[in-house]
Amino acid sequence: MERKVLVTDIARFCVNDGPGFRTNVYLKGCPLHCSWCHNPETIDPEPEIYWKRRLCTQCGKCLDACPKDAINPPVDPSLTRSEKYACHKIIRSRCESCMKCVEVCPSGALQIVGQPMGITEILDEVERDRLFYDNSGGGMTLSGGEPTLHVRFAEDLLGQARSRSIHTCLDTNGHCVWEDLERIAREADIILFDLKHLDTRKHREQTGVNNEIILENLGKLSSMSVEIWVRIPVIPGFNDALDYHRHVADYLAGLPGSIDRIDLLAYHNWCQDKYGWLGRDWIYRDVEALDPNLLEVHVRIYRKHGFRATIGGSGFEEMESRRSL
């Protein structure tokens, strides 16, 4: 039987995750639990249920369908549609994810997050935008979650994409066994390597894991002949100090191999609703999105060190120079 993994989304026309127009494939499951995570639905490796309360008409069909009595009874829809309403439709402690409620939902308010997909199915979808890749230097970006959690699958997916002549990026947090990362990285054209913090204590506080493996893997990767774009999510109060970035620039310059580009990604809270749909809370709920213009100073630090660096990671930045290469 064909191997399948849970995919939360295949997003076409992505323009900030590697060069050109890209199709992002988001795999479910992540060993890190970053407190600012903007794709919280990709953390849990199991299927989950979104409840989009604005679409819910409170018809009560889910209540009748649920065998585990895990559904809160209908209330006035105007109440749940207000911004302040905090209660979730599903009582998670009782839910066994049988998805019966999703099946009967007529309004689309209840949705399954995470559909099992095989490599062929994914690549057939990815291949639909081939002409866009050809005209922009784009391709597929394997993202998550953390793709290295699915070693074989990720390796084969990237490998088969390559045999179909699709350019690939691997978007990874680097937290995995080196041998696994090496195997997968060999199949990718560009590694988008997320760097959260150089201080392991701070790293653990906000992501749940130490950073030693990650930094070690970054060092080893840099010695490989693969192209690396380091992506730094800039989080207010966590890693936005200028001194810290000077330190990062020095660190990256001192790696055994070279880094090809650095993208500074400004923190945003636009994923607020996803947390609500999942019935979860997060500590960044009330933290305003960071104005990307404020990162102009930061990006200059990296440029002074001779790095190619961007704010936002556009796949069309420096395109003319890429084309002329």
Added chain:
Amino acid sequence: MGVTAETVKELEQKQEWWWAAEKKRSKRLDYLRKAMWKKGAIGGLYPAGLYIDLERPVLQTEKAKELESSPDPYVIKFAKMLAHVLDNKTIFITDHSQLVGYLGSHPNMITWDPTLAAILNHEVVNDPTAIPQPVEENLKIISEVVSYWGGKSDLDKILPHMDLDDSMKVLSGAIGWGVPLSRGGYSGKDYEYIMTGVRAFEDVIAELDRRIDEADARAHEPGATREICDLYDKMNMWEAMKITLEAGIRHARRYARLARIIAENFETDTERRVELLQIAETCERVPAKPARTLQESLQYDLFIQLFSRNEAIEGAWPARPDYYHGPYYEQEVNIDKTLTEQEALDLTGEFLIRAAEVSQYKPKWSREGLQGIEGTWVWTLGGVNKDGSDACNGMTIALLQAARLVRVANPTFAFRWHPKVKDEVMREIFECIRQGLGYPSMRNDPILIANAMNWHGHPIEEARTWAHQACMSPSPCTKHGFQPMRMANATANCAKIIEYVFTSGFDNIVNMQIGAETPLAEAFTSYEQFFDAWVTQMKTIFSILVRPVNRARMLAPKMTPRPFLSAISERSVESGLDVCDPSISRGNAWITAFTWVENADSLAAVKKLVFDEKKYTMADLTGALAANWEGKEEMRLDFVKNAPKWGNDDDYVDSIMLDCLHEAARFSRELKCPSGNNWPILPENVSGNIHYANIVGALPNGRRLGDALYDGGISPGPGLDKKGPTAVLKSCSKIDHISDGRAFLLNQRLSPIQLAGEKGYQLWKSYMKTWADLGLDHVQFNCVSDETLRSAQRDPEKYQEVIVRVAGYSAHFVDISRKTQDNIIQRTVQGLA
């Protein structure tokens, strides 16, 4: 000055393009732009301060009365009436202007031609806002005019010769709009004859004199053949043409005199005096003799456009201004250096303003269908020369720059893209799009040239001269290639095709049998039967619309002639036949297909939910539609959400779209015009999607009576294209844009965030390259503005496809909470994200 420059930059950063343009344009352009009266109606009503001009109707009526007893044939009387208006109408010269000419007596006047249709005249009588003061006195004048033209107007004369059944169905307004008139539609022009600088009015008059003399001599030789007898008609026609051209020359010279009088007697400013004398010299030169300078060329063009609108109501403005004015621009700006780029830009900007202010009183359905604009004035830029080389020139760039400075909603541009277009031109186009003009729309030149050859048999050199005849349809500008009149009523409200399948052709809105009496929908046991009924309804509706046009094309030359348009058309000057005569026309017609995509989505929903999944019976569905989905909300949502929709790169529904197009294309070759040519369809909408909201009943795509229809052409339903812009292009690319129809309109929304900076240009260019590779013939961009996003907040169902994208994250805007939306809107407006 440094302060000002800084401010412009700031305004541009805030995307306040209007205010930035105000600061960037010259003082002259700023004055002229602000002195212009915007004429477009909003919600069918003319804005305050605009009035119906009674001068023309009074002049036309007094002349018509005077000519009643004259022995002249109609065409000569008509030409004399036209000359009477040009000789006597009020003229004026706007301060600071360098180009002159306006249809009405004052800049805020909307001209009304009472000779076209009694139904239009009755709208004037009942107009709630635009009758000038003093109302009572003017109503008396209006009613005298209206009663005089009752039974004498073009439509009144034509209608009795039409099939009554067809006429009733057309005039019901349910399946189409427009009337089959040769003086009310969209006139193509033989620019290759009249605009190339080779000849002007005096040359044509000399040619006409020669032909009249020759014919006169031959007509009185011994013999009485058909050919000889026909000469008498031809001589009249030539005579009428001559009357209009001579009136045109006299009219221009009235402006010359006025300019001279002001300059020599009243103007105190010495610089302005020179300009006025320049105007005088220009109007003495053109249209009598060919233009020598850019100013003369633009003035000549403007006169021709105004004279043509003196003869007919024109809903469009076919033009290729860079191609025909470009040589003058090159000569003056780049070779002789007699004109600076800035001066040329001023003239070009003023030319746009002079066009933008033109207005003619139109019926309510037209005003509603063309929200806020006077007509679909799509000017054609770019493209190739007859030999296939790049036709872009300095004037192309001047027009694109001037458009950003004057920012008028009409005319707009459409750009004929081809692989040889230079990067500097693409950047100018991109600036217009980025700055939220909404134009130029992009047309795929190689595809459309092949399309023109395929459908209408234009030879390649002829096909390469094409300009937009209306919003979308390419029509060449040559002797044999141009179409003198697109009669607007072959404009189909195609959603009725699928609606009639469920009502056996009975229209419940206007309460009459319009479509074919196909079997009761409940009785269909297979999708094939259902689709057959669709094909029958499609053929029936198209035929009802096309027959009156074909008939009117045969009647027009005698009953509603166009002596002026004939006079600037080589084939008429040569033959002495009216320009609309089918025997000298290629007959490059098309059926405009409004509300087309609803058919594919509806057919797909029926196929999937009724015949594949058997979730509902045809009886269930027929009942739900008859009840306008009342009490069936869950079922309706099933048809909206669980049936595949066009625009998602989904073969299930995309193949149904192709089936529909192939059937229509097959039928297009059976429907023939009087010149023997085909009637391909052309899906587009203008604002018909709003106009028809209350005219189209419930549909199987989940639409209810009163809901706006899709926004047009082959654009997916608003919010139904959930896979983003690449999937939309992929769906559209399954259509063969050469052989499946005449052209296909596609709207796309782009975010200003994506378009910011150099990377925005690179993104757009890659997108355009792919669009071209996929063989699409059209695309136009709406920049997602704060306004769009505010609308999305109010009306989320219609904006579900608006996607917010940042690294590693993308979300549908409408899925995001209010507070976050506000935050994103703020960024969008400032272009910061």
